[in-house]
Amino acid sequence: MxxxxxxxxxxxxxxxxxxxxxxxxxxxxxxxxxxxxxxxxxxxxxxxxxxxxxxxxxxxxxxxxxxxxxxxxxxxxxxxxxxxxxxxxxxxxHKVFPKGLWLSRFVLIGILVGILGALITIVVVAGVVIGGILFTGAFIGMLAGWFAGKNKERKIKKQNRLY
Incomplete structure (x- = not known):
C-alpha cells in the first residue's frame, strides 16, 4: 500500500x-x-x-x-x-457509511418506539399523567437508540466501513 x-x-x-x-x-x-x-x-x-x-x-x-x-x-x-x-x-x-448515520437512525427509531410504548401505557393504565409518560417514553427510547446506534457504529468502525 x-x-x-x-x-x-x-x-x-x-x-x-x-x-x-x-x-x-x-x-x-x-x-x-x-x-x-x-x-x-x-x-x-x-x-x-x-x-x-x-x-x-x-x-x-x-x-x-x-x-x-x-x-x-x-x-x-x-x-x-x-x-x-x-x-x-x-x-x-462497499457497505461503507458516514459517521453518525446509524446513530441518528437508531435514535429516531428509539424515540418513536418509546412514544408508541408511552401511548400504549396511556391507553392501558388509567390515571397517568400523559405529558410525563410521553416524555419518559421518548427519553428512554432515545437513550436506548443512542446506545444501540453507538454500538452499531463501533462495530462498523472496527470493520473499516465508516468514514
Whole structure:
C-alpha cells in the first residue's frame, strides 16, 4: 500500500481550497464529512476503479470549489451530483457509511418506539399523567437508540466501513 493522506491532512487541504467560501454554503452542502470521504476514497482507489474515478473527479473539482461557493456557480450542482454518486457507491458496493448515520437512525427509531410504548401505557393504565409518560417514553427510547446506534457504529468502525 502506498502513502495516503490522513483525515487531518485532508481537512487542511480542503480548508485551503475552501478559503473565503461562505460557512453557510459549507454547512448546506454538508462538506464537514468531505475530508473523511476523500480519505476513504483515496485509501480504496487502488482496489476499486470506481473509487479511483470518484476520487479523481472530486479532487479535481475541489480545487475550484471555494470559488464556486463564493459565486454560487452552476458547477456546484455537478459537484453535488458527483459527491452523491460516490457516497451511493460506497454504501451499495462497499457497505461503507458516514459517521453518525446509524446513530441518528437508531435514535429516531428509539424515540418513536418509546412514544408508541408511552401511548400504549396511556391507553392501558388509567390515571397517568400523559405529558410525563410521553416524555419518559421518548427519553428512554432515545437513550436506548443512542446506545444501540453507538454500538452499531463501533462495530462498523472496527470493520473499516465508516468514514
Amino acid at each position: 502506498g502513502h495516503y493522506r490522513t483525515i487531518q491532512q485532508w481537512y487542511e487541504i480542503l480548508s485551503k481550497r475552501l478559503k473565503g467560501a461562505p460557512r453557510e454554503s459549507i454547512r448546506f452542502y454538508s462538506l464537514e464529512a468531505f475530508p473523511r470521504l476523500m480519505h476513504h476514497l483515496e485509501t480504496h482507489k487502488a482496489n476499486c476503479s470506481v473509487c479511483a474515478q470518484h476520487f479523481a473527479k472530486l479532487d479535481k473539482m475541489s480545487l475550484n470549489l471555494g470559488q464556486w461557493l463564493k459565486t454560487e456557480a452552476p458547477e456546484i450542482a455537478a459537484f453535488q451530483e458527483e459527491l452523491e454518486k460516490s457516497v451511493r457507491h460506497l454504501r451499495t458496493e
